[in-house]
Amino acid sequence: MSNENTPPDVDDTAAAEGHVAAENFGLSEDGTIDTAEDPRDARIAELEGQVAQLRDQALRALADSENLRRRTDREKEQWSRYAAATLAKDLLNASDNLRRALESAPADRDSLDDAMKNLLVGVEMTEKEMLSAFEKHGIAKxxxxxxxxxxxxxxxxxxxxxxxxxxxxxxxxxxxxxxxxxxxxxxxxxxxxxxxxxxxxxxxxxxx
Missing domain, CATH: 2.30.22.10 (Head domain of nucleotide exchange factor GrpE)
Known part of the structure; x- marks a missing residue:
């Protein structure tokens, strides 16, 4: 029958301490360096790669969104500036005709009757209003x-x-x-x- 108070064998104690030391310093039990990679390091590297990839995707998406916003704003501004182009082109001939009517009138209006004088005054006012509207909308002659x-x-x-x-x-x-x-x-x-x-x-x- 063995005695429970018998001290541990010295060799067993030394072996246990050597095992702990080997673990602390990355050594195998036979004293050589353990070169096996810690699986946690590989997992960390994998996660860091995923984070970098997601960050790159987020930055690209943000840049695309900003480019789209700028393009939309630019197109909106272009539409606002030139929306009157079609209507303006249709009114140019009318403006020309008003000018031709005034140029065809006699230089000496005193010889004209009141009805003709009033007509010419009306044409002049119409032309003036049209040119004023042109200028208001950015149309220049x-x-x-x-x-x-x-x-x-x-x-x-x-x-x-x-x-x-x-x-x-x-x-x-x-x-x-x-x-x-x-x-x-x-x-x-x-x-x-x-x-x-x-x-x-x-x-x-x-x-x-």
Whole structure:
């Protein structure tokens, strides 16, 4: 019968202590370094990768949302600025006709009867109101007489010689042009000086 108070064998105690030390320092029981990876480290790395991926997806979604908002705002602004373009184009001919009616009236209105005078006054007021409405909505008239021809805003209908103006100068306006903000509604129909002395090639004074 064994004695319960018998002290533990010295060899058993040393082995137990060596096992604990090996665990503390990452050593196997035979004293070699344990190189096996802790499965918890692999799980942590996996979770960190998932977090990084989700973060990247969230940032991309946020950027897409911001781009969509900006594009929507830009399209809304464009629509607001140019919504009147179609209506304005339809009214341009009416404005031209009012101007032609006034230009066809006699210069000396004193010779006209009261009814005709009142009619012309009414036409003038109508034209003024129409131009005021155009201006209110960002529509501006192009009156390029005397300016250098610009194909972006002018349409050349014919050329005139011997005008005394540099070549390419607008010498006659058949119909004014119009722009809506920075967008062309209708090019001004013009006559352009042909020949002459181009502005970029003025004659050199040789009398000195």
């Amino acid at each position: 192009i009156e390029p007489l005397g300016e250098k021809f610009d194909y972006n805003f002018h349409q050349a209908m014919f050329e005139l010689e011997n005008t005394g103006k540099p070549a390419g100068t607008v010498v006659q306006v058949l119909a004014p042009g119009y722009v809506l903000h920075d967008r062309l509604l209708r090019a001004a129909m013009v006559g352009v000086a042909k020949g002459g002395t181009p502005e970029d090639h003025a004659p050199v004074d040789t009398t000195a």
